[in-house]
Amino acid sequence: MVTPVLRVEGLTRSFGGFRAVSSLTFHVDPREIVGLVGPNGAGKTTTFNLITGFLRPTAGRVWFQGREVTGCPPHRLARLGLVRTFQQTRVFSRLTVEENIRLALHRHEPGGLRRTLWGPAPGEAAALERRVDEILEFAGLQEARRRRAEELPYGEQRILGVAMALAVDPVLLLLDEPLAGMNATEAEAAIQLVRAIRDRGVTVLIIDHHMETLMRHCDRLVVLHHGEKLAEGPPEAIRRHPEVVRVYLGEEAAV
Amino acid sequence: MPGAWVGLALLGALVAPVLLRSPSHQNLLVLTAINVILVASLDMLIGLSGLVSLGHAAFWGIGAYTSALLVMRAGVPFLVALPAAGLAAAAAGLVIGYPSLRLRGHYFVLVTFIFGIIVTLLLTSWVELTRGPMGLPGIPFATLPWVGGTEVVLNTFQDKVRYYYLVLVVALLTLWVRSRIMGSRMGRALVAVREDEDLGQTLGVDTHRYKMGVFVLSTAQAGLAGSLYAHYSTFLAPETFDYVASFDLFVMNLVGGAGTPLGPVVGPVLLTAVRDALRSTHPVLGAVLFGVFLILSIQFLPRGVVGVWDHLRGRRRW
Numbered sequence: 001m002v003t004p005v006l007r008v009e010g011l012t013r014s015f016g017g018f019r020a021v022s023s024l025t026f027h028v029d030p031r032e033i034v035g036l037v038g039p040n041g042a043g044k045t046t047t048f049n050l051i052t053g054f055l056r057p058t059a060g061r062v063w064f065q066g067r068e069v070t071g072c073p074p075h076r077l078a079r080l081g082l083v084r085t086f087q088q089t090r091v092f093s094r095l096t097v098e099e100n101i102r103l104a105l106h107r108h109e110p111g112g113l114r115r116t117l118w119g120p121a122p123g124e125a126a127a128l129e130r131r132v133d134e135i136l137e138f139a140g141l142q143e144a145r146r147r148r149a150e151e152l153p154y155g156e157q158r159i160l161g162v163a164m165a166l167a168v169d170p171v172l173l174l175l176d177e178p179l180a181g182m183n184a185t186e187a188e189a190a191i192q193l194v195r196a197i198r199d200r201g202v203t204v205l206i207i208d209h210h211m212e213t214l215m216r217h218c219d220r221l222v223v224l225h226h227g228e229k230l231a232e233g234p235p236e237a238i239r240r241h242p243e244v245v246r247v248y249l250g251e252e253a254a255v
Numbered sequence: 256m257p258g259a260w261v262g263l264a265l266l267g268a269l270v271a272p273v274l275l276r277s278p279s280h281q282n283l284l285v286l287t288a289i290n291v292i293l294v295a296s297l298d299m300l301i302g303l304s305g306l307v308s309l310g311h312a313a314f315w316g317i318g319a320y321t322s323a324l325l326v327m328r329a330g331v332p333f334l335v336a337l338p339a340a341g342l343a344a345a346a347a348g349l350v351i352g353y354p355s356l357r358l359r360g361h362y363f364v365l366v367t368f369i370f371g372i373i374v375t376l377l378l379t380s381w382v383e384l385t386r387g388p389m390g391l392p393g394i395p396f397a398t399l400p401w402v403g404g405t406e407v408v409l410n411t412f413q414d415k416v417r418y419y420y421l422v423l424v425v426a427l428l429t430l431w432v433r434s435r436i437m438g439s440r441m442g443r444a445l446v447a448v449r450e451d452e453d454l455g456q457t458l459g460v461d462t463h464r465y466k467m468g469v470f471v472l473s474t475a476q477a478g479l480a481g482s483l484y485a486h487y488s489t490f491l492a493p494e495t496f497d498y499v500a501s502f503d504l505f506v507m508n509l510v511g512g513a514g515t516p517l518g519p520v521v522g523p524v525l526l527t528a529v530r531d532a533l534r535s536t537h538p539v540l541g542a543v544l545f546g547v548f549l550i551l552s553i554q555f556l557p558r559g560v561v562g563v564w565d566h567l568r569g570r571r572r573w
Binding site for chain 2: 052054073074075076078079083084085086090091092093094095102103104106107109110111115116117118119164165167168
């Protein structure tokens, strides 16, 4: 049996008396695309914040590649290869597209006092520029590379956010509503990018409201409701799951 | 960086004492150069990292008193007291920065402001050490070792020009370090802190470490400026380093252009003379005027005087 890339066990977070996430247990295997779904307020983003170190769990533990990382700060998790994107569009909006990617390569750039004062060795800067080119090409953002991020259309800003996460070279990518606010064409392009990322060997855990899209592209789904896991399994099983149908009745009953 | 302008500014700085021959003008040159060190170091916090410090003059004061007292009470040579002043200010920066740099936005501003007030209170009330409100007179001139085992005494009453060049060397080093950092991996990490710290962390940037690094470096440079000031004026008083002084540095930084290559030069060059003229004769008018400069600058020149110039030339930098 393979070690899961991510395993959470009994994950719980209370805000005052309110349990936003309650005894949540699930795992993500290597090279899977797993969807984390549920109605608004089900605890999806809180779960992401708990996994990525932006919130401390009240109880429960998180393992990343077999190593316990509960309560580890975000920057350290990123270095280990656990990288997230945010629900709102988060890019360095005043910087250009290529400056955004260049900054996201922080982890791959050698530092030190000598380089700060006298500049990087000749080959190093060129190698980083090649990586920028490669990521821009992969994300289809070469045309926009010299534009400021805030000048891009909304869909491209979200793609840039994913491309920056990719620049960190993640083992596991957590995408928080990458398709939110996109039209059908943009959403399709974005999900194709997610699949391409998986094909590079990256494992993906994705939150989104585009149920139909997730059903088509995820290997497994984890359904949250009121902070608890309601169901887990491949899309066809989830589609027929009686509890899921009941919760989504009147909202996404057609699913 | 606009190389031609840097060259021109450098040339201007080198020939200035030849053109301005009166002692009062040369006095302003030295004070301007000291302010360039202070504003350039402050700009690494404000312009580069988005960390607004309203207590920078306190670190300047810690450096000034450290250097003066080391030379007066312990007989330490100037060339040892100068780096010691930087270290003392950096140590204070470390102690203040470690907890407060975990705070965001306004809370950090408040801590630096309050720290500035505490330092002024300490300098005023620790009379046995600092002579408090009476001030510390009779600080020895800086001495530098010279060829053949002799020493030169930089008597700033008789000759301000040599001292000006000494300060200029430190100012140029400060500007050079700042420009190197801005183009480096550390500089990019600090831009991430300024633009969106959470996002920076998700990209693997240890933001607290970089904030600590830049804060300690910046306060160390303020400490060096303190030592240079102490052995120039030979007299120190607590109110020189009070919150008004911190505020003045903040205004110089914003008026010159925070985060721009030449902003930390332009701000002090434009405002040091104004500040010096008003501070001794009309202190209240001076404070009001600087407040007006600040408001005008924020309202009309978001990137300072340098920003206007760049705008006219159709340039924009990050």
